[in-house]
Amino acid sequence: MSEKTDVTLTINGKDYAIAVEPRRTLADAIREDCGQTGTHIGCEHGVCGACTVIVDDAPVRSCLMFAVQAEGKAIRTVEGLADGDKLHPMQQAFMDNHGLQCGFCTPGFLMLAVGVLEREPNISDEALIDVLSSNLCRCTGYQNIIKSVRAAAQEMRK
């Protein structure tokens, strides 16, 4: 299993030409081959969602996708969320509403919420909880994550 394949990943608009084994997950490639460690790995079996990134406008669990499958796709990670020094409304809302504690699950929640709200800006409160229940957080009890995402949704609609 040690033969490597050349692949170019486009992360936050920048190309990374890397060589990976076909079995390398997108999560590992983003973190280890491209050095973008903001994307975290919490379970490696698709339950916790800490590794969520946006691939071609849809939030995906990067531990369930192989790096070679992401060739030619636009990958967005937490590092690309802010516009220079200006935080994305979702990042700002998480800070304003205490939507994080240890911060480990936070990049995954940010990418999940941004991905969903870009697709569905007027999502109902009920559907939002449904979406947010796809990622796990062990610190916040979800209360302030829900509050943060609702606040950001309002801001993003402006």
Add this chain to the structure above:
Amino acid sequence: MSGAHTKGSGGDGMKWVGRSIRRLEDPALVQGRGRFTGDLSAAHWVRFVRSPNAAGKIKSITAPDGAMVITAADIEGVKKITPMLHKFNYKPVGQPILADGEVRFVGEAVAAVVAATEEEAEDIADLVEIDIEDAAALVDGRAAIADGAPQIHAGMPGNVIVKAEIKTPGFDDVWASAAKIVRCDARSNRQNATPMEARAAHATYDSATGRVTLHCTTQMPHLVRTAIADCLGMPESDLRVIAPDVGGGFGQKMSLCVEYVLVTWLARKLKSSVAWTEDRRENLIASFHSRDQYITLEGAFDENAKLLALRADILANTGAYSCFPTTCGMEPLMAMAEMPGPYDVQQYDCLARAVVTNTCTMGAYRGVSRPSITFTLERLMDKAAKAFAIDPLDIRRKNLITQFPYKSAMGLEYDEASYRETMETAVEAINVPAFRARQQLARDKGEYLGIGFATFSERTGYGSPAFAARGMAITPGWETVHITVDPSGFVEARIGSSPHGQGLRTTLAQIIAEEIGVPPEMIKVVHGDTDTAPYGWGTFASRSLVISGGATLIAARKIKAKLLKIAGHMLEAAETDIVLEDGKAKVAGTDREVSVAAMAREAYTQTHRFKGEIEPGLTESGTYDPPGTFSNACHVAIVRLDAETGHVKVERYLVAEDAGRIINPMIADGQVHGGVAQGIGNALLEEIIYDESGAILTANLADFMPPTAHEIPPIELHHLETPSTQSITKAKGLGEGGTIGPPAAVVNAINDALTPFNVEIDTIPATPQRIRTLLRNAERAS
């Protein structure tokens, strides 16, 4: 009732303390710029080969040709981890870093594979063959103490590793005088704290100095350094331990794990960098487990439902080894000491035992013992209410402690608290009559609602005497804080405590800001690095804000005193006429002022002007070791039970709590929210299940289920503030409180909902399967 309790968060005219300021921790974390142990790259990667058997002798370990595979034989001289308790009937047992001749639980590290990449190490680990002569596994705590049970460790017949007993004088007479004896047999099943970041270690050797730097995901870096240096027989100053950003601990990361010792040993051996990142399966099978206990509690009541005496039998299954530093005594001995909780009862008879089994070692998990004892006590109170045919709230009204200070039957001093007041606040907010009406209407339609209450006290801010009383050979307690105002006027506080998500950097900055009048943004709190932070015990047991906060206040007051001296000198004014605010020292009633930055510059670079009257520099230290205090709360759950499926939905959850002075209400609320969510998970979902052979059936997050946003209702919070007399900041701790109440409140609510079926559940988690079994058996019986 005595003392003053105020509702809501009052700032006492304070500028920074009591305000919900945004966390200083957040900007890096929301941008993916946090630095976690797993973010570091290494020259060598480790994969542990773990025992597939729960018990047995190792016959052989076969490694593939050319692979670097470390076994117990290779690490001769590395000492076992041997936690100590100064108790006459404690039997010390050492945990080998790698299983030495024998395995004692599924998941025990038997060998370590070292390779250039993680994948390669995994591939090789798959090829390592371990031949074990399988022996029968002991999984259940009660089976372990049964006659004829095999011994897990030589010289420990009966598998009881520590035992404690107490009986107050006169107990038997009071017991005999009771009108009613009520009994509860409660079972708290095994659970896992499940921080989102699993464990990880990265050690690197510096060939210039011979020192090793270990990054690891721990709650107590200094003690990790002490313990690893002990195991490896190395000078402690040759080891630097760094807890960078830590992705949650919840107690699981406060015990020393063998993996960190081995990774450090390897870095020294290879003179290189070595890393290990735990996967989720390893975390669920081989990290520290928790809860697992049987508690039988009997209450003797007089004819007025007043509790006269309490008898407890506490049996904790603490797994194969004793955890370091708190030991296997943590759960049973703490349960024994704190069992009467918020209730006034002076007669107490208790037997507490920790037993070893072929299961993963038990460590701390948020709440430690209190979730189980509160669950049992509050079930007992509800059962007693039923036995006396009175309201569950009335039996609590009769028995809650209302006079403070109060000395418990175990000799604990309870400081001023608000057990009755928090309960009445909760009762008023939840509107019980309205609920009862709704419950009746629902029941008529075949829908089952229930309400459950839990009142409890939470001992927080444990100082060293509390751990000494438990007989611990290592007594955490005190904390030290060094505060420096640097020559630019910016402030740095170096703390021994080691936060991992609690927002302590912000709350400590608020305490300093309040004293010396500079905004929190100008204050950096440095922690988690043994080279730069003073020796301290880390963050656990709802202690940091109380103890580290106290040390911070002491140091900040010294800085304030010195700033006033410098200001007096620079402004030629009396110190008593000077106030510190807005980053300046101002002479009251005049326009004369000088900035903290100018004073700091003076303190370093113009000391000749002090004429020897003021010491150069601007650094002060504070050390604090308080006796400990008690937070308290009342939790209320309203649940909807689906009798067809056994599914329970928590519809409403309310907390009325008193943690003394609140430094940052937003952060305090966040701590309660998170705790309650874990507690609801403990009550309904989370369970580590072993089969008879000692294999774990819940080794992934689809089987071991932490709650999601779906399972957690909006949490309603009401704060009371009884300033602590035992803490100089007047704050009581609250990190664990949220987790302590839900098993009791939720299960009491389930039992209230189950009333028409005449069945009761006294086990957590109260899973649909358990509830359905009860209902099915009741259907069959009728």
